[in-house]
Amino acid sequence: MNNQITFKYLWTLLLNKKKHLIIGQIITIIAILISIPIPLMLPALVDEVLLNKPDFFVNNINTLIGKGSAFYYIAIVTICVIFLRFIHFLFSAIITKLFTSIAKYITFKIREKLLNHLKNVCMNEYETLGSGAIAANLITDVNTLDNFIITGASKFIASILTLIAVSFVLIAIHPILGLMILIIQPIIMILSKKIAKSVGTLKKEENSAIEKFQNNLGEVLELFGQIKASNKERYFFTQSIKRAKQVKDTSNEFNYKSIAYERFSFTIFLAAFEILRAAGLLMVAYSDLSIGMMFAMFGYIWFIMTPVQDILSMQYSYAQAKAALERINKILELKMETSGNTLLSKQNDFSIELRNLFFSYNSEKETLKNISLKIQPKDKIALIGASGSGKTTLAQIIASFYTKNSGELLYNNIKIEELNKESIRDNIFLVLQMPILFNNTLRFNITMGNDKIDDLEIYKALEIAQLKENIDKMPKGLDTIVGKHGIRLSGGQRQRLSIARMIIANPKVVIFDESTSALDVPTETKLFDALKPILENKTVITIAHRLSTVKNAKKIYVLEEGELVQTGTHEELEKVEGHYTKFVKNQLI
Numbered sequence: 327m328n329n330q331i332t333f334k335y336l337w338t339l340l341l342n343k344k345k346h347l348i349i350g351q352i353i354t355i356i357a358i359l360i361s362i363p364i365p366l367m368l369p370a371l372v373d374e375v376l377l378n379k380p381d382f383f384v385n386n387i388n389t390l391i392g393k394g395s396a397f398y399y400i401a402i403v404t405i406c407v408i409f410l411r412f413i414h415f416l417f418s419a420i421i422t423k424l425f426t427s428i429a430k431y432i433t434f435k436i437r438e439k440l441l442n443h444l445k446n447v448c449m450n451e452y453e454t455l456g457s458g459a460i461a462a463n464l465i466t467d468v469n470t471l472d473n474f475i476i477t478g479a480s481k482f483i484a485s486i487l488t489l490i491a492v493s494f495v496l497i498a499i500h501p502i503l504g505l506m507i508l509i510i511q512p513i514i515m516i517l518s519k520k521i522a523k524s525v526g527t528l529k530k531e532e533n534s535a536i537e538k539f540q541n542n543l544g545e546v547l548e549l550f551g552q553i554k555a556s557n558k559e560r561y562f563f564t565q566s567i568k569r570a571k572q573v574k575d576t577s578n579e580f581n582y583k584s585i586a587y588e589r590f591s592f593t594i595f596l597a598a599f600e601i602l603r604a605a606g607l608l609m610v611a612y613s614d615l616s617i618g619m620m621f622a623m624f625g626y627i628w629f630i631m632t633p634v635q636d637i638l639s640m641q642y643s644y645a646q647a648k649a650a651l652e653r654i655n656k657i658l659e660l661k662m663e664t665s666g667n668t669l670l671s672k673q674n675d676f677s678i679e680l681r682n683l684f685f686s687y688n689s690e691k692e693t694l695k696n697i698s699l700k701i702q703p704k705d706k707i708a709l710i711g712a713s714g715s716g717k718t719t720l721a722q723i724i725a726s727f728y729t730k731n732s733g734e735l736l737y738n739n740i741k742i743e744e745l746n747k748e749s750i751r752d753n754i755f756l757v758l759q760m761p762i763l764f765n766n767t768l769r770f771n772i773t774m775g776n777d778k779i780d781d782l783e784i785y786k787a788l789e790i791a792q793l794k795e796n797i798d799k800m801p802k803g804l805d806t807i808v809g810k811h812g813i814r815l816s817g818g819q820r821q822r823l824s825i826a827r828m829i830i831a832n833p834k835v836v837i838f839d840e841s842t843s844a845l846d847v848p849t850e851t852k853l854f855d856a857l858k859p860i861l862e863n864k865t866v867i868t869i870a871h872r873l874s875t876v877k878n879a880k881k882i883y884v885l886e887e888g889e890l891v892q893t894g895t896h897e898e899l900e901k902v903e904g905h906y907t908k909f910v911k912n913q914l915i
């Protein structure tokens with residue numbers, strides 16, 4: 327799929343920052359050139375000053391500054407080394423700044439692409455992944471890519487260049503010892519990497535055990551009262567103890583083995599270092615390698631550790647990035663909602679018609695089967711049925727949240743496929759039983775962030791929704807923060823807030839999905855009395871379990887296991903023995 331994020335796509339984004347990239351690479355080369363001679367400079371003085379064999383450094387100091395004592399030469403070279411180290415640091419900081427900005431640009435572009443796709447994804451598709459997985463993709467997986475880009479764009483090339491430059495220096499000083507270092511050192515590091523990998527597996531096992539323990543503990547503590555009430559302490563706490571034991575076992579395994587492996591790997595490195603040191607001494611004894619250059623070569627053994635490590639970790643970082651890309655692309659694979667060009671005007675009333683409509687959330691079960699109905703403008707209809715019969719689903723299909731599987735859905739005799747989805751949702755308001763609120767002010771939740779709506783209008787809506795009194799009592803009034811999901815409001819307050827939101831939105835069609843179930847009967851009656859003039863000119867679809875709420879509807883539809891089984895007025899339906907009469911009898915009981 328060409329919409330996917332591939333390594334090629336990352337490369338294209340990288341090339342958008344070509345200027346930064348080129349400057350970064352040039353500064354990297356300069357920084358490498360500055361750092362390469364550092365391990366060589368002071369050891370060279372062993373030969374030139376201590377063993378009295380003046381060469382490059384002493385000769386140049388003599389010509390440029392003048393002759394002096396051993397202290398004088400050592401001091402000058404030390405100052406130069408320290409100076410070079412600071413300059414190298416300065417360049418490294420610039421490089422980090424440049425490459426970080428490139429990586430952040432790319433990760434921002436990826437997040438932007440994902441969010442732009444997500445905003446147009448179908449609800450049915452969205453639910454296949456769920457908010458948790460999507461959030462993890464957008465945060466953790468994109469961070470993994472960020473890490474890969476920084477490693478790849480800056481460290482990888484720099485490490486290869488450093489290794490090439492050091493190889494030249496080592497082979498120029500002493501080819502045999504140089505080659506030995508260049509071969510043995512990476513082998514040791516590969517070995518340590520392998521050891522680290524097995525420690526990584528143990529760490530994963532420990533993390534998984536901790537996660538299971540944490541989830542179990544969280545649930546047990548949250549449901550402590552429930553567990554006590556059902557006398558199930560022994561069962562639940564035995565489970566928690568079992569999980570705690572798994573944490574003990576895996577942590578124990580990881581802790582001692584990780585320390586042992588770490589020390590083992592360092593010991594192997596030191597052993598190799600000793601072998602190279604011995605080889606160095608032998609080269610001094612049996613070849614033309616000077617003592618000073620031998621020390622310099624030891625310095626380079628430490629020097630190449632970082633670039634070798636960076637190159638080796640590139641493989642790991644690449645594998646991680648590949649896995650992260652696969653997960654990220656799952657978001658981009660979610661099908662987008664299609665939207666037509668025809669607008670459903672807010673000025674004109676419209677009918678809603680369903681013809682042989684089928685819908686399912688998943689392949690296991692059909693939730694709505696062969697639904698056909700027509701709702702005329704300003705109709706007042708009711709939808710009843712047992713719990714799980716598909717009422718909310720039907721309401722959400724009408725409000726165009728979900729996409730039907732087959733059949734037809736028409737607004738004003740225009741097929742949904744031809745209509746602009748935004749214009750449908752602008753005209754249809756679904757008042758839910760459990761409205762989800764933003765953790766923001768009451769004002770924000772009522773206006774949905776539309777600051778053109780003034781407080782006067784909000785208060786009017788609140789008065790109709792029977793919520794004004796409650797809000798007047800709150801010290802911060804409309805500026806009260808409602809908490810996550812509206813936790814600081816009661817269920818009934820949340821429902822009335824959603825009704826106030828509907829009044830402000832002023833749609834053509836209102837669907838009440840058990841939207842007043844948390845209200846007491848007097849408040850509900852007052853609310854619907856106040857709403858009467860507002861609803862008069864609107865199409866109203868009411869989903870309710872109370873007979874009193876549905877009785878006066880112009881038409882009542884009865885749903886049973888996703889099928890429309892009865893249609894008619896209260897009086898008509900009452901006459902035939904069937905689902906509706908059962909519903910009425912249940913109410914009377």
Ligand SMILES: Nc1ncnc2c1ncn2[C@@H]1O[C@H](COP(=O)(O)OP(=O)(O)OP(=O)(O)O)[C@@H](O)[C@H]1O
Nearest residue numbers: 453687688693711712713714715716717718719720
């Ligand atoms: N998001 C979803 N994903 C998968 N299945 C769902 C989803 N929402 C509802 N269902 C299933 O679809 C069926 C119909 O659910 P729906 O909520 O439409 O019923 P309902 O008649 O409104 O029930 P209630 O009166 O209890 O609100 C149920 O079997 C339910 O489990």
